[in-house]
Amino acid sequence: MDFAWSEEQQAFRREVIRFAQQELNENLIERDLHEEFSWDAWRKCAKFGIQGLPIPQEYGGGDADMLTTVCGLEALGYGCRDNGLIFSINAHMWTSEIPILKFGTEAQKKKYLPKLVSGEWVGLHAMTEPMSGSDAFSLLSRAERKGDRYVINGSKTFITNAQNAEVIIVFANLDPEKGAAGITAFILDKDTPGFTISKKLHKMGLRTSPMAELSFVDCEVPVENLLGKEGGGQTIFTVSMEWERICIMASHLGAMQRMLETSVKYAKERRQFGQAIGNFPPISTKIADMxxxxxxxxxxxxxxxxxxxxxxxxxxxxxxxxAYVADACIQQALDAIQIHGGYGYMTEYQIERELRDAISGKIYSGTTEIQKKIIAGFHGLSDVPSAAPARREQG
Amino acid sequence: MTEPGSIKAQLMPFVMENAQSKGINQVSDDDSLTASGIIDSLGVFRLVSFLEETFAVRIGDEEIVNDNFESVRTIEKFVAAKLAAKGEKAATR
Known part of the structure; x- marks a missing residue:
């Protein structure tokens, strides 16, 4: 086992932190208040190479392996306080870039990946519907093959990046009689007739990341916009979620470190009863817990x-x-607020926002309850077939 | 008749236990495992883990497609191709 980052990864980490701290935190309190996405920060991240980290060089990416990508995203989470921006970037990478990279045709990769990597285009996937959240594969959106086109009808909700996206990966059922095995993924361009952003959504946290409901009415996409195979939507979705759940939480680690350091600093500086509050066991213990x-x-x-x-x-x-990091990040924010007392509750100190942002971690990319359902499934429990042995330790 | 030690012989207990948990007691070589619900989205990943461990092969994200996991026959064919490729790689070392 090797727990050390390489020298190159450490240098990369330092560079990401320096970039993020200098370039990405402007006017954040105001932008959070007014739910403003920062295109400037988005473009700077793309220029730096964040959006293209794991994408092969031939499509303009950085060709980074998974650990280096996690290293970079953790550093981004540490240096950038705009958790909404980071959320948008992650949604873009794992639900549009990765599905196209892993399941797209060469023509699709060449058409979409360079512009997604450069930040010129924003991507998203449209999966969740008003009546299908955790039970994602019970979606009601339908696709029908008509000659050399597919016609898509349906509505989607809680769609991150909706207002900014050029590229939409939409999941619809092509053969409802097959149930979830009929779910198919299509790449849709935002200018497709019949596609509309039907309603902007407002959130408790991650407010700088846009979210909306989408409507698809007789949206026609050419057959070459089929992503993967007909009926392959379940796998595409699950693979992209496997990537997203790991990588998006890496940025939470960075935020957790930032909250720890902020709390340590405050505990050393803030004096009550004639000494630094960090000298009092209830505070120092909380720091140790963090x-x-x-x-x-x-x-x-x-x-x-x-x-x-x-x-x-x-x-x-x-x-x-x-599941673990989502809970940990929320508790980290609660502890940070508690250590800061009344100041921690004030917007100006930018810790209360960390808590509002962190709570979403238990909901997006599958709720914590769904993560536990998946974990239980690997032990033959829940509604998952009980045949396979629990996964052995790999290494 | 399934040959003992063959790919199919090692695969069938996994498939049958999954099938039986869905109330299906018979699976023929060409039955669709996905359409019948024997293998769902999570089941595919468990199947992939099972195949990787049982046959010591690596299965990439892009290989997790219906064409490879649709039926016992396609899984058998897919694993055979992986093993053959692995054998060729080892022979060229």
């Missing part, structure tokens, strides 16, 4: 990333990391 939480969260997440970097699958480990 450190333990960060360290253990890193271990579970790095393990999942390491498996992927070895070319192995990590659906179970990704779900463990997602």
């Amino acid at each position: 450190d333990i939480r960060l360290e253990t969260a890193r271990l579970v997440l790095y393990k999942a990333a390491w498996l992927k970097s070895q070319g192995k699958h990590a659906l179970r480990e990704g779900s463990i990391a997602k």
